[in-house]
Amino acid sequence: MDFYIGLAQIIGVHTLLGLSAYCVLLTGQVSLAQAGFFAIGAYVAGMLTVLAQWPLIPALVAAAIVAGAMACAVGFPALRVKGLMLVVATIAFGEAVRLFFFNFTYQLERGELRIGPHGGEGFRQIRYFPEHGWSTLDVMLFIWAVVVMVMALLWWMDRSRAGAVLRAVGDDELAAQSTGINITAVKVSAMTIGGVIAGLGGGLFAHYTTHIEHVQFGVVLATFAIAYPILGGLSSVFGTLMAVVFIQGFLIEGLRFMGDWRNLLFGGLIVLAMNMRPHGLLDAGTLLAVRRLIFRGKERANA
Amino acid sequence: MDLLDLIDTVQSVADGVLFGATYALLGIGFTLIFGVMYKINLAYAAASIGAAYASLLILAGVKAQPILVFLAAAGCGGIIGWLIYLVGFRFIPLANPLATLMSTVGLLLLIDEIIVHTTAGVPLNYPALFADVIIRAGPFNLRGDLLFVFALGCLCMVVLLLMLYRTQLGLATRAVSQQPVAAQLCGISITAVNALTFIVTGFLGGIAGAMIGAAIGMLSPLLSLPLTVKGLIVTVIGGLGSIPGAIIAGLVVGGLENVFQFFRGVSERDLYVMLLLFAFLVFRPRGLFASPHVGD
Numbered sequence: 271m272d273f274y275i276g277l278a279q280i281i282g283v284h285t286l287l288g289l290s291a292y293c294v295l296l297t298g299q300v301s302l303a304q305a306g307f308f309a310i311g312a313y314v315a316g317m318l319t320v321l322a323q324w325p326l327i328p329a330l331v332a333a334a335i336v337a338g339a340m341a342c343a344v345g346f347p348a349l350r351v352k353g354l355m356l357v358v359a360t361i362a363f364g365e366a367v368r369l370f371f372f373n374f375t376y377q378l379e380r381g382e383l384r385i386g387p388h389g390g391e392g393f394r395q396i397r398y399f400p401e402h403g404w405s406t407l408d409v410m411l412f413i414w415a416v417v418v419m420v421m422a423l424l425w426w427m428d429r430s431r432a433g434a435v436l437r438a439v440g441d442d443e444l445a446a447q448s449t450g451i452n453i454t455a456v457k458v459s460a461m462t463i464g465g466v467i468a469g470l471g472g473g474l475f476a477h478y479t480t481h482i483e484h485v486q487f488g489v490v491l492a493t494f495a496i497a498y499p500i501l502g503g504l505s506s507v508f509g510t511l512m513a514v515v516f517i518q519g520f521l522i523e524g525l526r527f528m529g530d531w532r533n534l535l536f537g538g539l540i541v542l543a544m545n546m547r548p549h550g551l552l553d554a555g556t557l558l559a560v561r562r563l564i565f566r567g568k569e570r571a572n573a
Numbered sequence: 574m575d576l577l578d579l580i581d582t583v584q585s586v587a588d589g590v591l592f593g594a595t596y597a598l599l600g601i602g603f604t605l606i607f608g609v610m611y612k613i614n615l616a617y618a619a620a621s622i623g624a625a626y627a628s629l630l631i632l633a634g635v636k637a638q639p640i641l642v643f644l645a646a647a648g649c650g651g652i653i654g655w656l657i658y659l660v661g662f663r664f665i666p667l668a669n670p671l672a673t674l675m676s677t678v679g680l681l682l683l684i685d686e687i688i689v690h691t692t693a694g695v696p697l698n699y700p701a702l703f704a705d706v707i708i709r710a711g712p713f714n715l716r717g718d719l720l721f722v723f724a725l726g727c728l729c730m731v732v733l734l735l736m737l738y739r740t741q742l743g744l745a746t747r748a749v750s751q752q753p754v755a756a757q758l759c760g761i762s763i764t765a766v767n768a769l770t771f772i773v774t775g776f777l778g779g780i781a782g783a784m785i786g787a788a789i790g791m792l793s794p795l796l797s798l799p800l801t802v803k804g805l806i807v808t809v810i811g812g813l814g815s816i817p818g819a820i821i822a823g824l825v826v827g828g829l830e831n832v833f834q835f836f837r838g839v840s841e842r843d844l845y846v847m848l849l850l851f852a853f854l855v856f857r858p859r860g861l862f863a864s865p866h867v868g869d
């Protein structure tokens with residue numbers, strides 16, 4: 271049972287990571303910096319609960335704010351460029367954050383132990399959950415409460431004017447600009463929202479793994495972050511959730527019995543999925559069909 | 574700084590510039606594909622390393638001359654490049670940039686895993702040419718194998734430029750990159766040109782992979798991600814779609830990287846390379862030599 275609870279924790283945190291990239295992708299920008307914001311959130315939240323002895327929720331909020339502020343600061347210079355340039359700029363930012371934490375040491379004496387981030391060895395002893403007697407199930411429920419909250423907010427945003435503005439910028443910048451939308455402001459806000467969500471996810475990640483180090487936040491994590499929304503499709507937040515369950519639940523855990531071949535299949539299946547469904551697993555057409563299926567009864571009743 | 578430090582600094586810059594030829598070749602590959610298709614092929618560096626591995630596997634039985642290994646790497650690179658085009662680009666609508674980006678990420682992971690799977694993750698030794706030759710110039714030593722790598726890189730660039738500017742194929746490639754619709758109206762098949770671009774960049778990538786193997790002395794699948802990042806940085810610093818830009822940026826990045834390593838140590842080296850890129854993005858976002866119509 272613990273295995274499945276652990277898997278649910280992983281899926282929850284990766285959903286947050288995917289949703290952070292989803293926000294940015296809605297405006298048509300590909301950002302590989304999400305792993306960097308995730309790392310910032312993880313280190314900030316970890317340092318606040320371990321070194322400053324803060325309670326968890328203020329630490330998570332602070333991590334989200336710091337990551338969001340960083341995203342906003344990065345957004346201004348990075349969003350001057352588009353397409354490939356932005357991909358490279360954001361990869362470089364993510365790698366710079368990773369290399370910063372690789373060289374970052376800040377330790378305090380606590381009894382006989384020295385605690386805090388220690389360069390290449392990483393940051394150990396983030397023991398907030400065990401120290402406060404949270405069970406694995408409690409942690410899982412807490413993570414999913416955050417995920418549900420974020421998804422609900424994003425779903426609501428998608429249906430509001432703000433969502434329409436984001437999608438308008440993503441579909442056609444020129445047309446959006448000519449209707450009076452300030453595209454730089456829209457893109458930077460999307461980047462900031464993405465940073466906040468990634469920071470939250472990173473804070474949760476640091477606390478359930480209890481040990482973080484720089485290699486966890488490399489280019490691979492960044493590509494996973496954009497892989498979820500692209501594979502799932504940008505039509506709805508549920509596409510991202512579906513892709514996370516597909517990748518983490520099926521491709522990574524479900525295929526474990528295949529041993530070495532699992533990793534081979536992993537890349538191959540992504541390529542296959544993109545060939546078969548270039549607009550994502552849950553694209554606009556499928557979504558419409560599902561909606562018709564669910565609401566058919568209601569429409570008849572109205573008619 | 575006394576004289577001895579100065580000599581050491583110049584020496585490390587020289588080594589770095591020689592090694593930078595490999596970055597330049599990778600940068601050319603990214604820039605050519607971008608110039609023709611406006612697409613990023615993130616699997617390119619992984620394919621280069623894969624081609625170098627394939628050349629070792631093909632010639633594992635026979636005791637081949639290192640030069641043969643290099644030729645085999647180029648051939649394998651061409652084949653892998655064509656396969657990447659077929660699997661990752663041919664059947665995906667080109668109007669959707671995210672789909673091809675994702676498919677090349679999938680291919681990057683796939684190639685890495687194929688390498689790990691066939692070699693059990695053990696790094697392989699790679700043959701070098703002229704490894705025992707050391708040229709002395711005053712107080713400086715130039716390693717023969719690095720000089721050979723540099724010369725080979727320059728040769729490839731010259732051949733590529735001749736191909737682009739002196740042959741029918743090059744004319745077609747440039748036409749497609751400038752005006753795809755007009756090129757199609759003149760009877761140029763875009764699909765064929767795209768496939769050929771992938772094969773040509775695959776050749777270059779194979780040679781770059783072999784050069785990296787020869788310069789480092791071994792091959793490991795761990796090389797592919799850092800090389801992808803370095804190749805992309807070189808492409809952006811040089812200016813998207815600009816071949817001379819990629820060459821110069823490759824050599825500059827190679828040289829500066831060694832300077833950073835000399836002064837700040839290996840763990841901080843790449844941090845400064847990233848900062849260099851940010852400096853370019855802020856002060857010169859179009860790179861050294863961007864062509865005016867490739868801005869966005």
